[in-house]
Amino acid sequence: MNANRTMKLSTLAAAVGFLVTGAAYALDANQAEQTVGYEVEGYGVISVSANVTGLTISAPLVPGDAPADATDTGKTYSYSTNKTDQVITAQLNEIMETGLALKLTLGTPTGDDAAGTSGGEQTLDNVTAKTLVTGVAGNGSGSIAYTLSATTAAAVGATLSKTVTFTITDA
Structure with a gap:
């Protein structure tokens, strides 16, 4: 009698399993699944307004x-970054x-989610990038101020120019 009851339960379990499995396959006929992998890359972009022209050193008002x-x-x-603790x-x-x-x-940046602190005036050269703003995050903008200084050893007459490269990067 136990063998007969076991057989009936096995048959019933197989039938239920077939119905459940069949139902799952029936759903698969009109549905499909796909796994989507994604990533948000870190970025930092910076732009500057128009070129600077007309920095002219004039004679001193007082001799000496x-x-x-x-x-x-x-x-x-202006800049945008989705990272924190960047530098310009x-x-x-x-x-x-x-x-x-x-x-x-570079002035301290402003904007709704801007962050950063101006490093003050820096003398530029072609050997070392000077850090002008620290703690940069979010989207911001600020002022740019250039100062050209000369001594009496400066060459006279030629109109010259230099390219300044701005970079936003990890601290």
Whole structure:
């Protein structure tokens, strides 16, 4: 009698299993699944406004004084990053001529989710990228101020230019 009951239960279990399995296969006929893999890459992008022109060193007003610095404070920078603790650096493409120094200040960024602190004025060169803003995160913008300084050793007459490369990168 136990063998007969075991046989009936086995048959019943097989039938239920077939119905459940058959139902699952029936659903598969009008549905499909696909696994989607994804990733958000870290990014940092930066842009600057128009080129700087017209930084001109003029004669000092008083004999014996150094020439007055030439400044441009009318430019801006903007950035977007989905990382935290980024830095913005700047570097010249080539060495400054004898008697000249180009200084740069980036203002502390502003914006709804902007973060960062200005490092103050930095004298640019072509050897080392100067850190101008630290703790950069989010989306922000700020002011750019250039100062050109000269000594009496600076060459006279030539109109020159340099390229400043701005970079946003990990601290």
